Amino acid sequence: MSTTSIWNRLFTAIRGGASEVGESIVDNQALRILDQEIRDADNALATAKGELAKIMGKEKLAAARLVEYNAKIAELEGNAIRALDKGLNDLAQEVAEAIAVVTNERDAEAAQAASFADYVVRMRKDVSKAEARIKSLRQQVDMAKARDSVQKAQISASVAGGGANGKLETAVSTLSRLQKRQEEKAAELDAQEELAEASSGNELQKKLQAAGIVPDSGSAASILENLRNRPKS
Template identity: 30%
Template sequence: MNTMRKIYTAIRGSARENAESVIDANAIRIFEQEILDAEQAIMQSKQKLAYIMAERVQLERASQQLSEQIKSRESQTAKALKINDEPLANELAEDILNKEHEKSAQWTAIKNLTSREQALSQKIQQSAQQVLTFRRELGIAKANAYAQSASSQVGPQTSALETNLSDLKISLQRIQQKQQHLDDTTNALNSIEKAIGESSLDQKVEQAGLGARQAEIQSVLERVRE
């Protein structure tokens, strides 16, 4: 039983490590989605704030109408008292009292709504400012990630470039060596031809003054002397 518990613990540990690896690999994407979720929550809070504000305005409007009705009833009560109509005056006074109670309840509700409105508005402003800060941090994080990615690629690219340049240098040296060898071979063949070929013998005859051209020149000189 102890062995099974350890295996289960190891599996849970492995799952946690895998989950953390996934989170680390997608940290920026997760961060961006969390910002979007926060912005959506702020939008919903704004809708709630608008509803609270609308309710407050309606209550204030109703309270104003009650104030006008109370004034009207007070005027009517005063007139009823002048004509000594006590029952009507009492009935009007009771209606005034009910309207004042209703107005008092409305103002209590207005006060509560105003308090909630102010607290929610302040919370929205603070949250919006924080999300804006997170948005800026997201931009910086993306820029850093891009720079780090580009920087990590510089090493392999530089190494590949150096390898290419080295290969080019070796290839050029092989070409130059081959061309030089060909030139050396050609020069050697020319030297051999001059040393042992027929043209070499003719050249030696000419150098010794025994060539046909030299004999003709000698013949001309002897004729001239006679």
């Protein structure tokens, strides 16, 4: 994968994610999509950093070769001077030609090193910019998640509140019906007891006792009177 395609992929992912943040979250998949886009951007950024590291390595090697070329040129120039001092013009000419070759190689290496250096500067800026945009995007997604959770909680609370009110009304209505049935049942049991006492003669006995015609031996007054009249030992 070329470096250009890496950066295109990186910033495409970031732009896509940023545009999503600016839109309303309309379904449950939106946050998942944003999370995936952030992961894609992180992966692209990691790849770009790897490529940057390679270019930085090449820049360092080119700089080291420049030092070697300059040292070689300095050495050849010294040899050429010594050849001239000794009147060895042909040898000096041959050394001068070697200096020209090495100088051309040094200049090509210098141009390559400068290109690497410029590219490293641009890539460093792009990486920093991408990191900042991904960080901002991640913060916006986190805020969107928090707001989405709050809104879901509010919706749940509203639904629960409405449901609770409805259930409360139902419970009150049920209780009212239950109390009414209980009152009806109590009245029915009282009536059944009255009928049972009337059929057994207990009702008449109670009326006679209440009128004082028939003593109520089971009453507290009767028991007390019996205790007063008990034989003394």
